[in-house]
Amino acid sequence: MDMLLEALASLMTFEGLITVLVGVSAGLLIGSLPGLTATMALAVLLPFTFSMEPLQGLMALGAVYMGSIYGGAFTAILINTPGTPSSIATTFDGYPMARQGRAYEALAGATIASVIGGLVGVTFLLLLAPPLARWAVAFGPSEMFWVAMLGLTLVASLSSGSLLKGMIGGCIGMLLSTVGVSPVGGETRFTFGFPPLQGGIELIVALIGLFVIPELLSMAAEGRSNITESAELGKTKVGIRQVARHILGKPVNLIRSCLIGQVIAIIPGAGGNVTSLVAYNEAKRFSKDPQSFGKGNIDGVVASESSNNVMVAGSMIPLLTLGIPGAPPDAIILGVLLMHGLRPGLSLFTESGVLTNGFILSMGLAALMLLPVGLLGARLIHKIVIKTPYHFMVPAIAMVTILGTFALRNSLLDVGIMMIMGIAGFFLRLIGIHAAPIVLGLILGGIAEQGYVQTMLAAVVDPIPWLRLVENPLSKVLAALVLLGAATALLPGWLERSGRLDKGESSRGEDK
């Protein structure tokens, strides 16, 4: 307790507050640019922290992390482009809301959800880190395989309409995930003798290509800006208070999303992109009105944004206690800890407890600062996007996405891949195959493959190797969840089809 107070005191200095404020703002800016991820924001800003004291450096990086995950929501809502992969699910309802002239409402919802999510994650980290850490190591190769399979059942709810087309999208994504050096075994696949393809297709590159380019093409084709048509409607006052009342009035969605965010954050190898997709899916499944999802339901935005901000502090539970990065950006934080001579482990909470607690508390402070910084930024960016005519908007966005794609790995090939995927994505969308299942396949294909192959390798002496996949209690539970998930996705359709006969007949009778 003394340590907490001492940590709080070292945080509440002018210097501390400024550090967090600057960190959050810088993170927000970088996160909102498509192609620049949270991992990159941390890597880019890392050298600036070298001259700082360890605590101040960690505070700055924690704030950048929090800001960049939140910043991804801006572009997700305003131009249908997830600024970071963690905001994929935010586009599903955020962008339709923007097109209905409710952009500010969506941004406010995302902000409130992010603040609460961030605070919940910090609370978990502060109070429950040691017991929860034991969870993280329970996820071995076979469990990861089932986690990925569980994620793939989301295809059903993401395919909006035709399950077959959703599955085709998922398969395209999984196929794309196999390009390059295989995760286990190291063979090169589908490089067609072209060395640069060894690097594979980076998620962000596909994300930008599949989400942004089709949107730009249709903006150009239809001669409209994405949300100006309803700018007038935007003036109908939906204030921040009403949004807050709506979200906090029915907290079940928020609580569920935060819990999902925390559970998935602890699983090593599954980052914010998976948390937000799963939280979105569950929000839709449990909603009384699932049909309204994907058409501008603020609950979808809230689910996505709250869960991914829980992940920021939540994924540090395995990092700080065991040295296991719970999400990709955590690897950089681990590097910083080691550089300052801090070794992950329980001693981090006792011997250097002031520092660790200060770091954790600073993330809470960063979450709180999202509120003023975010709302101010939202108003500003919203105004810019609405006021700019589309013939300036389209080339500007195109330029930013190209630069962002290039900056990711300093690779022109990535820009080419992004363009090709974008054009393919445009035509696939015309025939009803959407970007979301493709991206889902791309994210989860690699995780599933690695888990499966590792399990099979370890089972080389078993008479029936496949049984290894369901050997542990946890993997049995996960496998059951996969079956359940698939069943709940398929059953309604099947019942409808077999039940349609009599229902159809009776209604036809009425029609006549």
Added chain:
Amino acid sequence: MKFSKSILVSAVSAIALAGIAGQVQADYPEEPISYVIPFNPGGESDITARFQEPVLEEILGVSVNVSHRPGGGGAVAWSEFQSNAEPDGYELIGVNIPHIIAQPILRSDAGYETDNWEIITFFHSTPNALIVPANSPFDTLEDLVDYARENPQVVTLGGSGTYSANHLDMLRLEREADIDLTYIPFSGTGPLPAALEGNHVAGVFNYTMLGVQMEDRVKVLAVASEERVPALPDAPTFKEQGYDIVGGAYRGVAAPAGTPDEIITVLEDAFAEANRRIAEKQEPLGFVMEYITGDQVDEVISQLKDAYAPILESAE
């Protein structure tokens, strides 16, 4: 001193090159130097480059820009570097053994060659270590070898990547001890603590750093270095226990083939000085500082090539 050196350099370059391509700058360096790390930020290569960057800038008097070009286990950046980089001393890239030995042998389309550049120096190495969880039934290397001899393929050892330093030395242990183990590749060092802690594998073949980082939760059965590593004084070497296995990853830096010798010398000195200054930060983490330059570079490469090539070629 500096004055006479620069005169000498310019005289030599004037005579040697006499207006042919590649103008050697008498007072190299005078432009910013780009230093490409072919891996993701946060790994050992990146952390080291971050340590070196300010020291190099101070010594060389120009800015050193560290950037990342990950992909294909380093191969994407290396193939690009060998075909595009200018030999003027302003483009440098991090190089790693065994990657640059193994990839060109194993992949027909790696896109680069092991020797087609000037390796300035290898500045440190990270010896392999055989690490098991604290609750493992194996207390010594002998325990593990005896068990594996009676139960072929049952002992699973995790490690970072396929035909990586970890994997190759595990294969050497199999040959030396005449046992049959099962290797499980993971993507990088990141997931290995979880694999140990959760008992997903019987042990891991990884670098000494992991042993240091997880000191109180694991047992380090053997280290693949000539002598015991300062950061792990209680961990015996393979050699002490009768297995001739010395290996691990070496990290260094290269300039394009054809870079003038004077420039290489300037960089050699700068990296050596940087190494001396960052040693006190890196050694406690489990790194072994090295000062391998000139002919020694070729010696190290050919020595490890001899050790690894039979294994790699039988794998192909």
